[in-house]
Amino acid sequence: MTQSPASPLPSPEERRRLREAASLTQAQVAARVGVSRETVRAWENGRTTPRGxxxxxxxxxxxxxxxETAEETAEETAEKSAQQSAQESTEETEAQNATGGRDMTVGQGARERADTAVRTAVPAADPTEVEAPPPEAxxxxxxxxxxxxxxxxxxxAPALVRQTYLLTGRRELARESVERAFELAWQRWPEVACDPDPAGWVRATAYDFALSPWHRFRPRYRxxxxxxxNASDRALLNVLLELTPPQRRxxxxxxxxGLDLPETAAETExxxxxxxxxxxxxxxxxxxxxxxxxxxxxxxxxLVELASTERLRAAKPAVVRDGSERRxxxxxxxxxxxxxxLIGTTALTLRTAPTQYEPPVPPGETVLGVPPRVAPGPLSEKEQKLRAKLRAQMQHGPERLAPQPE
Known part of the structure; x- marks a missing residue:
């Protein structure tokens, strides 16, 4: 049994050019082919190739x-060529009239032929048959x-809250993670608005916050x-929570x-x-x-059924924007x-700091030849007698000296 050759595909740049020339979005192309918008974006970027x-x-x-693009290009080319031939005929007639080489009948015939060519190439549109442009245009x-x-x-937000609940198994943490992710997105809105996939940016931020290991230390999540x-839902959720965070994500x-494998790898880094x-x-x-x-x-x-059974509702957009601005x-x-x-502390330090260097006082050293001072000890017998004698003589004070005549 032989396998039929795969249909040839243009280059990724040509795929995007054809879609933009037909004024189609990636979501519209995805709906026609039956895939997700992220898959079409991966096909146009050249990261993946469709099969089967x-x-x-x-x-x-x-x-x-x-x-369709070729037909439109052919029509535009025919219209431009007819207008160019008409313009050349008009210029030729004007030149003949200016030089006087030919009579007016020749110029009039050329002008009539040009008008006929223009009418043949571009037929006049009936005002009753002109349709109004679509709302997208x-x-x-x-x-x-x-x-x-x-x-x-x-x-x-609604779908992202349910997805985050499958990651954590906590309803309040899922809502908080999504709100924090959108608050951060509002603070960096110029960056998020210019991102090729704003939804993926918010989803990655919400997943990172939900899987943070620091939540285990918070009293409300202990x-x-x-x-x-439902027993089946409970069993599936328990199996998901037993997986490691990278495997679960x-x-x-x-x-x-429903992301492709390269997109999943890129989002999980x-x-x-x-x-x-x-x-x-x-x-x-x-x-x-x-x-x-x-x-x-x-x-x-x-997984979709388990996420849909829980009544998880996100806050209003205005509430999230106000919370982001308050934060x-x-x-x-x-x-x-x-x-x-910090500035006050620095100024106070500069004000009270010394303006010159003062060397510290060195510790005392023993001078050679001088015996060190010893602590008082018990008196000897001689010292005790001397002390007793001094106390006895000095008890009433010394005798007063008086001058006496000779």
Whole structure:
């Protein structure tokens, strides 16, 4: 049995050019082929290549886009050539009229032939048959930063909270992780808005915060939360929480979110072989505990079902933006206060510090030839008699000397 050759595909740059020439977005191409938008972006970047039925569908779509682009280019070329011939005929007529070499009938005939050529190449459009441009082609007003942030939050936050719950098994931590990720995104909105995948940027930030090991020291997260009521959901969640954080994250991104292997490796900041090993080990661990989930398709459905059973709701976009601004103001004021305290401490040190060097006083040394002072000890017998004599004589004071005549 011979295998049919794969359909040829243009280069990644040509794929993107054909899509942009047809005014299609990556999401629209993904919907026609039956894949995710991230997969189409990987195809256009050249990181991955479609295979099988997806390759056939993608090649057929690109071929149709190429034909439409060629037809539009041919029409534009015919229109430009007709306009150019008409312009040349007009210029020729004007030159003949200026030189007087030919009569006016010749110039009039050339002008009529040019008008006929233009009418033949570009037929007049009936005003009743002109259709209004589609809503996508109409010029829309650009969104403000707040509106763009709210649109991204409304699109990503609900699903991202459920995904984070599968990573941590904690409802409150999942909501907090998503809110913190969007707060950071609002603080860096110029960078996030220009990112090719803003949703992936927020998802990676939320996953990093949710899997941080420092949460175990927080009092509110020391005790586990109540598990799901359903026994099958509880068993699946326990198996997920028994996996290592890298394996759990790779399994959720590949089988839960639906990313490709290179995209999963890029988001987890690991190599593709390492990510593949983590994914295989995670699947083996889940299949060993739950044999019904050995099929990746069934595992995907169960992960989606488990995430959907929990009633997890994210906060409003305005609340997240206000919280981000309050947090930014707090840290800004704290940085200013610390800087002022540091400047004050430095000024006080400069004010009280000595202006010249004063050498320290050296410790005392023993002078040679002088006996060291000894501590008083017991008196000898001679010293005791002397002391008694002095006390007896000096008790009433010395005798007073008086002058006497001779």
């Amino acid at each position: 039925q997806r390759r056939e569908a993608y090649a057929h779509l690109l071929a149709s886009l190429a034909e 109409r010029a829309e007003r650009p969104l403000s930063p707040a509106q763009a942030f709210d649109a991204l939050y409304a699109f990503c 005790h586990p939360e109540p598990p799901p009521s 790779a399994l959720l991104l590949y089988d839960g979110v 690991a190599t593709t072989p390492a990510t593949a090993n983590r994914l295989l080990n995670a699947r083996a661990a889940v299949a060993a505990r739950l044999p019904d989930l050995s099929d990746p398709t069934e595992l995907h459905y169960r 930014a103001r707090f840290w800004t004021r704290a940085a200013i206060a610390f800087t002022v305290a």
